[in-house]
Amino acid sequence: MKIAFLTSEYPHPSIGGSGGIGSSIRYLGRALTQLGHKVTILLYQQPVEEVIDDSGVTIRRIKNVKFKGLSWLLTRKKIERIVDEIFDLGEIEILEAPDWTGITSFIKPKKCPVVIRLHGSDTYFCHLAGRSSKWINRFHERRALKNADAVISVSAFTGKTTKNIFRLSFNYQVIHNGIDLQEFTPNHNGIEKSRILYFGTLIRKKGVLELPLIFNQVHMSDPSAELILVGNDSADITSGSDSTWALMQPLFDAKALNNVEYLGPKTSEDLRVEIQKATICVFPSFAEAFPLSWLEAMAMEKAVVASNVGWGTELVNHRVDGLLAHPKDHNQFAQYINALLKDPNLNSKLGKNARKSVVEKFGHQMIAIESLKFYKSIMPNARL
Numbered sequence: 001m002k003i004a005f006l007t008s009e010y011p012h013p014s015i016g017g018s019g020g021i022g023s024s025i026r027y028l029g030r031a032l033t034q035l036g037h038k039v040t041i042l043l044y045q046q047p048v049e050e051v052i053d054d055s056g057v058t059i060r061r062i063k064n065v066k067f068k069g070l071s072w073l074l075t076r077k078k079i080e081r082i083v084d085e086i087f088d089l090g091e092i093e094i095l096e097a098p099d100w101t102g103i104t105s106f107i108k109p110k111k112c113p114v115v116i117r118l119h120g121s122d123t124y125f126c127h128l129a130g131r132s133s134k135w136i137n138r139f140h141e142r143r144a145l146k147n148a149d150a151v152i153s154v155s156a157f158t159g160k161t162t163k164n165i166f167r168l169s170f171n172y173q174v175i176h177n178g179i180d181l182q183e184f185t186p187n188h189n190g191i192e193k194s195r196i197l198y199f200g201t202l203i204r205k206k207g208v209l210e211l212p213l214i215f216n217q218v219h220m221s222d223p224s225a226e227l228i229l230v231g232n233d234s235a236d237i238t239s240g241s242d243s244t245w246a247l248m249q250p251l252f253d254a255k256a257l258n259n260v261e262y263l264g265p266k267t268s269e270d271l272r273v274e275i276q277k278a279t280i281c282v283f284p285s286f287a288e289a290f291p292l293s294w295l296e297a298m299a300m301e302k303a304v305v306a307s308n309v310g311w312g313t314e315l316v317n318h319r320v321d322g323l324l325a326h327p328k329d330h331n332q333f334a335q336y337i338n339a340l341l342k343d344p345n346l347n348s349k350l351g352k353n354a355r356k357s358v359v360e361k362f363g364h365q366m367i368a369i370e371s372l373k374f375y376k377s378i379m380p381n382a383r384l
Contacts, residue, residue: 001375002038004086004112005029006079006097006104008045012054015043015061017265019201020292021098021119024154024177027292029057031178031368040092044079044103076106087112094375096152099124099162102140108147113378116145118153118162118172120289127165128287128310129205131237142166150378152371154290157310173374176314177290178367179358183268184299186355187276194222194341197278197302199230199271200285200293202244202262204237207284207307207327209244212251214284217334219256222341229262230274275300280340280347283307284327290315295362298322298354303347305336321353 009022018026029039033056041054046061053059062082065074086092087109095114097104099121104114118124121141126133145151145162151172153159159172196218202208208229215227233245241247245262252260266274275281281297283306290311297304298321306316308324316322323336340347 001032001372001379002040002091002093003029003032003375004040004042004083004092004095006042006044006083006095006107008043008100008103010041010043010059011268012052012059014052015046015059020177020289021100023292024119026054026057027178027180027364028368028371030055030180031364032372033057034365035368035372037372038091040086042079042082042095044075073106076103079103080107080109083107083109083112094379097144099141099144101137102142102144104147105140105143113149114147115150115152115375115378116148117175118151118158118289120154120158120287121162123165124158124162124289125205125287127161138166142168145170150374152374155311155314157314158289161310175367175370175374176362177292177295178362178364179292179295179299181299181359181363184272184275184296186299186301186351188301190277191279192226192277193279194225195228195277195279196225196337196341197228197230197274197281197297198283199266199274199281199297200283200291201231201234202229202248203234204244205285205287207286208248209251210284210327210330210333211282212248212256213330214282214333214337215260216253216256217330218337218341219253219259221334221338223255223259225259225337225341227256227260228274228278229260230264230266230271232265272300275302278302280305280337282333282337284333285309286327295358298351299358299362301351301355303340303350304354305333305340317353317357320350321357322350 005025009018011018032039039057041059044062050061098119122137123133152175153172154177156174218225236244281302281304285307304322318324325332
């Protein structure tokens with residue numbers, strides 16, 4: 001089969017970093033390629049037009065059209081023409097795009113079916129954060145969903161919530177995100193005692209403003225505990241602050257703050273080293289779809305304490321392969337962290353079960369096969 005992914009982000013050395021959507025497409029694209037299928041990445045919002053090979057995956061960089069007031073429409077029509085051209089040339093058979101900002105709202109290929117995968121739209125994340133979304137994003141995201149030939153959701157929670165907030169009645173297939181199990185393998189050398197790791201963007205919706213209040217309680221019980229933060233800092237829309245890290249620091253008790261280290265963003269290789277050194281990983285998020293960071297930690301046999309909101313129970317089995325609590329329940333969150341710091345046997349048990357769960361359910365080739373079956377269901381003549 002020949003699959004194209006339309007996206008504004010994709011991790012590659014010559015392109016730059018990426019968020020979760022780009023990383024999930026990379027995992028899926030490489031798995032599809034390994035299974036013998038052709039994958040093309042249509043990467044818009046690029047400064048140049050060029051074609052790059054990424055381990056068998058073809059990346060086609062696309063410059064946006066610049067025309068005051070009409071760039072959004074002209075860029076979409078440019079993408080539509082490219083899709084029609086490469087479809088007619090036999091280079092692709094199906095196009096998949098994320099729901100984020102509704103890029104396919106005015107893209108209607110003549111023959112190529114369009115699948116939307118719900119990774120979490122701007123409207124979705126604003127809804128979970130309890131604030132209003134930009135009307136233009138909501139308009140495009142809703143229109144893109146209405147125009148789609150089929151819909152995949154990375155979690156049942158995301159699918160149900162998206163239908164409700166847009167008041168649409170589309171059907172969707174749940175296909176969770178997956179990761180490359182060869183990239184994230186257990187390595188217990190160098191684990192540091194009482195080292196708590198959070199990795200991800202420092203942003204309010206991921207619960208990082210709850211982390212200081214949680215860690216204060218952890219530190220009272222275990223003064224040797226350390227909190228390590230890895231990821232990009234971000235501006236905070238609610239307060240107007242240019243830095244979420246700046247908002248976090250006054251929330252720590254003075255003594256607890258001495259045991260906190262913010263390392264900033266890391267390369268994939270360096271991040272794996274940080275995960276390896278961690279005793280446990282923590283994710284007190286309020287807004288996710290199906291986070292890769294949780295899967296990556298679990299794949300490396302790390303016990304996790306994570307959010308019990310929505311998607312959380314689809315990814316983590318409480319007390320089996322991780323522990324779940326509400327981010328606002330600082331006391332419970334801290335108790336779970338302290339329990340894992342104090343009980344190496346429990347920590348090891350949950351970590352091993354976590355790896356087992358990811359291997360059984362979230363390997364990227366398994367997710368690729370599920371995706372292929374779905375593509376086949378809307379394209380009866382396509383080759384599996």
